[in-house]
Amino acid sequence: MRSITVDLGERSYPIYIGSGLLQSIGERCTEAGFAQRSPLLVVSDTEVAPRYLEQVETSLRSSGYTVVSHVIQAGEASKSLAVYEEVITTAIQGGLDRSSAVLALGGGVVGDLAGFVAASYMRGIGFMQIPTTILAHDSSVGGKVAVNHPLAKNMLGAFYQPSMVLYDLDTLATLPPRQVASGLAEVVKHGLILDREFAYWCQGHAEELLALDPEALGYALERGCAIKAEVIGGDEREHGQRAILNLGHTIGHAIEAVGGYGTFLHGEAIAIGMAGSALLAAKLGRDRQIYEDTVSMLTALSLPTRLPSQYSGEELMEAMMHDKKFKEGRMTFIVPEAIGEVSIISDVQASDVSEVIAQLKKEGSPW
Amino acid sequence: MRSITVDLGERSYPIYIGSGLLQSIGERCTEAGFAQRSPLLVVSDTEVAPRYLEQVETSLRSSGYTVVSHVIQAGEASKSLAVYEEVITTAIQGGLDRSSAVLALGGGVVGDLAGFVAASYMRGIGFMQIPTTILAHDSSVGGKVAVNHPLAKNMLGAFYQPSMVLYDLDTLATLPPRQVASGLAEVVKHGLILDREFAYWCQGHAEELLALDPEALGYALERGCAIKAEVIGGDEREHGQRAILNLGHTIGHAIEAVGGYGTFLHGEAIAIGMAGSALLAAKLGRDRQIYEDTVSMLTALSLPTRLPSQYSGEELMEAMMHDKKFKEGRMTFIVPEAIGEVSIISDVQASDVSEVIAQLKKEGSPW
Numbered sequence: 001m002r003s004i005t006v007d008l009g010e011r012s013y014p015i016y017i018g019s020g021l022l023q024s025i026g027e028r029c030t031e032a033g034f035a036q037r038s039p040l041l042v043v044s045d046t047e048v049a050p051r052y053l054e055q056v057e058t059s060l061r062s063s064g065y066t067v068v069s070h071v072i073q074a075g076e077a078s079k080s081l082a083v084y085e086e087v088i089t090t091a092i093q094g095g096l097d098r099s100s101a102v103l104a105l106g107g108g109v110v111g112d113l114a115g116f117v118a119a120s121y122m123r124g125i126g127f128m129q130i131p132t133t134i135l136a137h138d139s140s141v142g143g144k145v146a147v148n149h150p151l152a153k154n155m156l157g158a159f160y161q162p163s164m165v166l167y168d169l170d171t172l173a174t175l176p177p178r179q180v181a182s183g184l185a186e187v188v189k190h191g192l193i194l195d196r197e198f199a200y201w202c203q204g205h206a207e208e209l210l211a212l213d214p215e216a217l218g219y220a221l222e223r224g225c226a227i228k229a230e231v232i233g234g235d236e237r238e239h240g241q242r243a244i245l246n247l248g249h250t251i252g253h254a255i256e257a258v259g260g261y262g263t264f265l266h267g268e269a270i271a272i273g274m275a276g277s278a279l280l281a282a283k284l285g286r287d288r289q290i291y292e293d294t295v296s297m298l299t300a301l302s303l304p305t306r307l308p309s310q311y312s313g314e315e316l317m318e319a320m321m322h323d324k325k326f327k328e329g330r331m332t333f334i335v336p337e338a339i340g341e342v343s344i345i346s347d348v349q350a351s352d353v354s355e356v357i358a359q360l361k362k363e364g365s366p367w
Numbered sequence: 368m369r370s371i372t373v374d375l376g377e378r379s380y381p382i383y384i385g386s387g388l389l390q391s392i393g394e395r396c397t398e399a400g401f402a403q404r405s406p407l408l409v410v411s412d413t414e415v416a417p418r419y420l421e422q423v424e425t426s427l428r429s430s431g432y433t434v435v436s437h438v439i440q441a442g443e444a445s446k447s448l449a450v451y452e453e454v455i456t457t458a459i460q461g462g463l464d465r466s467s468a469v470l471a472l473g474g475g476v477v478g479d480l481a482g483f484v485a486a487s488y489m490r491g492i493g494f495m496q497i498p499t500t501i502l503a504h505d506s507s508v509g510g511k512v513a514v515n516h517p518l519a520k521n522m523l524g525a526f527y528q529p530s531m532v533l534y535d536l537d538t539l540a541t542l543p544p545r546q547v548a549s550g551l552a553e554v555v556k557h558g559l560i561l562d563r564e565f566a567y568w569c570q571g572h573a574e575e576l577l578a579l580d581p582e583a584l585g586y587a588l589e590r591g592c593a594i595k596a597e598v599i600g601g602d603e604r605e606h607g608q609r610a611i612l613n614l615g616h617t618i619g620h621a622i623e624a625v626g627g628y629g630t631f632l633h634g635e636a637i638a639i640g641m642a643g644s645a646l647l648a649a650k651l652g653r654d655r656q657i658y659e660d661t662v663s664m665l666t667a668l669s670l671p672t673r674l675p676s677q678y679s680g681e682e683l684m685e686a687m688m689h690d691k692k693f694k695e696g697r698m699t700f701i702v703p704e705a706i707g708e709v710s711i712i713s714d715v716q717a718s719d720v721s722e723v724i725a726q727l728k729k730e731g732s733p734w
Binding site for chain 1: 448452455456459460462483486487488489490491511513516518519522523524525526604605688689
C-alpha cells in the first residue's frame, strides 16, 4: 500500500493507494475518527453501486456502524442542486447528526456532490473520499467540492477537506477505455505543470497505463496525488499558486458547458484545453515545441487535442465569461513555459483566446 | 458610533453600531477590502428594500462600485434552496467574480440566505452584514449562515464570517412592535447565558427598549453583540462552549417547524423555549426561582412564555429528533443554573422534555 499525507495543518489527511482496501473500510473509518454511534451516509452512483456498495456496507456494519446509502444516476447531470437536495433528504431521514460522516464511493461527480453535502449538512460533518476512477485521483484530493448551476460548472461549493482518501486500485479494473484515458489527462497534467520527468514518463508508459497495469498505475496515481498535495499544501483556498492546477480547465469547462455536460468526458475536454493553453503560449511568444510535445503526450494517451467543427467559438467565449477564472474583467490563463513549468497569466486578451479556439478547430497543423 | 471587534485571528472583523451609517456604506466596503472592479450583490427583501435599497445602491455607486440587487419575498419561507438558487442566478448574470462580495441588507432571513450564497458562490466570496432588525444583532454576528430544508430549519449552511457588520440604528425605527419584542428575546438571552446584571438591566429598561430609545437600544445591542463575540471567539465552529448560545433554541426551533415557519416569530418561539429550558432546569433539580425570574423578564419584554394548546407534544418531540443538537442518540439542552449562567447537559431524557412541553401548555402555574 502506498501512502501520502496532504499537509494542511489541523486539516491534514492521509491518502492510501493500493489493492483490496475496500475490505477494511470499516477500520479506516474508525482510524479517521468517525463515531460508531452516528449513522454514516454512503453516496454512490448507478455504475459503481452494483459493484462495490454491498461490500462497503458490509465492512462498515461489521465495524459497528449504522449505514444509509444514496445511489445517484451516474453522470455529470447529477451534480445539480436538485440531486443535492435529494441526498440531503436521505441524510435527514437517515438520522445523520453532527458526528456523522459522508463517504463518497465513486468518481468525481459523486465526490464533488457528496463533498458539498458533507460541507453544508448541519454546516459541515465528516467526509471520506473513496475514488473509483482515475480521474478522481485529482478531484478527491484538495477539498474542492461543488455542484453545477445550469449557467456554469462548479459554481456552488466549498473548500472542504476530507478526513481520508482511500484509493482501492481494484475498483479501476472495470473502467471503460474512454474513462481510463480521460483520467490519465489529469495525471499527465500534474506532470505538465510541475514535473517534466513525470510527464515524459507518462508518455513512455502510455500503453501500460491504458492497460491498467497495477505497478505503473499505482506509481502514476501516487505521483499525481503527491504533486497535487504539494500544490494545495501551499495554497488551500486558491488565492494564488493553486490556480496552476487549472491548466486546460478554462477552455475545458467551456467545452463541457457548451456541449452539454457529458458530451466530452471531463479529461477529454481538458486535454483539448491543455492543447489550447499550449497554443496560447505560442501566441504569447513561447516555443511552439511545447505545443508539439503536449499534443504528442496527449495523443499517446488516446486523448483528443482538437475541437470538432460544430463547436461555436462565440458560445465558448460566452461560457468562459462565466468561468470563475474570469476575474475583475480580464481573463486568467495557466500557460506553459516549458513541459513541467507553467505561469499564471492574468491579463490575457479575449481576442487571443478567440483565435486559439479557431486554431483548435482547424484541420492539420494549427499554424 | 459604537465599535466592537470579533476576534477570530485572520477572520476577525468589526461591528459598527450607530446612526446614519448607511450613507457611508460605499466607503465601508472599501475599508472592508472589496474591489471596485468586481460587481457587488445586494440581497434585500420586500419589507426592507423599498425603504433603504436605493440609498445603499447610491452610496455604493458613488464609491465606484457596480451593483446588482436581488429582492426576496420577506419572511422565513424565502430561506429555501429554491430562493437560494434564484439569488445565485442573479449573481452569475450580474457577472459576480471571485473578488466580488455579497451585502445582506435586512433581517436574519436575508443575512442567513445571503451568507450561504456568499459562502458557496465560487466556493466563497466577500460578505457584509447590514442588519435592519434587532433580532439580526444575533444572527449577523458569528458566521452561522444557512437555508432551511422542509424537514428541518438551518439544515444546509456553513460557518462563514462576514468582513464587516454595519448596524445602522435608524433602520430599526420602522420595526413593528412584535418584531421589536422578538428581537429583544435574543438580546436578553445573551444576558441570561452570561451576564446576570445585563439580564436584569434589560428587564429594568424594557419600556425604553420596546420604545426603541436610541441610547438604551444602542447599549443593549452593543452588549448583546459583545457577549456573542466573546463566546464565538472561543469556539468558532461550535465544538463546545458556543452551544450555550442555543439557549431556548431546541424547543424554539421545534415550535417554528411544527407551527410552520412564520406562525411564531423566531424570538417569540425561543422565548417559549427559554421558559421551557428553565422548567427543565427545575426538573433537573435547579431552583424554581430561575423559571419565575426568566418568565418575569420575558413578560416585561412583551414576549410569550406559554405554548398554545393546539400544539401537539408528539409533533414537537418528532421535530426535535431532527434538530442538530440531537447528537448521537441523546438530547442536548442548554439549561440555566442561575440567571446569567448556563450548563450544556448532553444526556437529557426525552421523557423529561416531553413533560416540559406539557407544562408549557398548562394554564396558570406549571407546577
